[in-house]
Amino acid sequence: MVVSALGVGLAVAGGVTAWMGRGRVTDDGRAFGPGGSSRFTVRIDPGGAPVRLVRRLDAGIDRQRAAVSVNGSPAGEWQPLRDDVDGWAEQRLDLPPSVTVGQSSLAVVNTFISSAWDFNEFAYVVQQQIDGVWTVADTLDVGPLHRAGEAAHDYRVTGETFHGSRTLDAAPAAGDAADRRIRYEAEAGVVSNARVRPGAAGASQGAVVAGLDHADSWVDLRVYAPRAGRYTALVTYAAGYGDAQHTVTVNGSTVFTLGYPQHGWDVWRRVTASLPLSKGWNTVRFQHHTRWAELDHVEIV
Ligand SMILES: [Ca+2]
Ligand SMILES: [Ca+2]
Known part of the structure; x- marks a missing residue:
């Protein structure tokens, strides 16, 4: 799948997240520009475990941004990486359970929003957290040297601006701790008498x-636990008019108050909460209690 330009053998077991060692790596891929898009279909385990999409990209092209839909529903965005990131990168997008639970195949569409040049894709790996372990559910190696794999995944691209191979520095290894966390965007939850605010500066997924x-x-989020027990939730918020509080309710029973120290609006900070979760999907409600806080996302550790 990949060949090191230095002639050093790289073990590629199951996809882009398993590169052994460092060095230069060659891969084929494609890119699309304004008005363009790509689409493909991948298989997942229908058991309902959380799904993560990993995209391998050439990060030398700055500020790449695309909207992602799954089976026709909005599922998030590929957000720009930092401008100082170069070489290969592996970007993760945790898909909201509303578009994955109960599905056995996902039709993914990436639609160009903006970029310094174009939006590139060299491989996609679909991971699923089965029994607490991230497992490869499907792999799509994009590029003109992998036409059979593209056809098998019903891959199509419009507005293509590039196809070919590039040789770049290997992606840095992902941190284990960050890798295990699953991110749930507040704006992907079920919202009652509140609103989704897009264009929120510095927020995850920009909303x-x-x-x-x-x-x-309130906002209801569905979060996953591979087994019953206590989990740490990292709750990212902003409060700009005094310290605020939400009432947090887990599965309609456990209730407690979560405090949000004031740091200013659009200043995204994290507080932790301990949640008693059942095995499988749980519903966690964040409800107005005192003053005002905006909610960006929650990660379960
Ligand atoms: Ca490729
Ligand atoms: Ca967010």
Whole structure:
């Protein structure tokens, strides 16, 4: 699948996240520009475990941004990486359970939003957290040297600006701790008497839940636990008018108050909460209690 330009053998077991060693790596891929898009279909385990999409890209092209839909529903965005990231990168997108649970195949569409030049893709790996372990569910090696694999995944691209191979520095190894966490965007939850605020500066996926200002204002998030027990939730928020609090309810029973120290609006900070979760999917409600806080995302550790 990949060949090192230095002639050093690289073990590629199951996809892009298993590169052994460092060095220069050659891969084929494609890119599309304004008005363009790509689409493909991947298989997942229908058991309902969380799904993560990993994209291998040439990070030398700055500010690449595309909208992602799955089976026709919005599923998030590929957000720009930092401008100082170069070489190969492996970008992760945790898909919201609303588009994956109960599905056995995912039709993914990436639609160009903006970029310094174009939006490139060299491989996609679909991972699923089975029994707490990230497992490769499917792999699509994009590029003109992998036409059979592209056809098998019904891959198509419009507005193509590039196809060919590039040789770049290997992607840095992902950190284990960050890799294990699953991110749930607040704006992908079910919102009551509040609103999704797009264009939130510095927020994950550029959007948050705002207007959690009334007694009946809340957002419900579905979060996954591979087994029953206590989990740490990292809750990212902003509070700009005094310290705020939400009432947190887990599966309609356990109730506690979560405090959000004031750091200013659009200043995204993290507080931790300990959640008693059942095996499988749980519903966690964040509800207005005192003053005002916007919610960006929650990670379960
Ligand atoms: Ca490729
Ligand atoms: Ca967010």
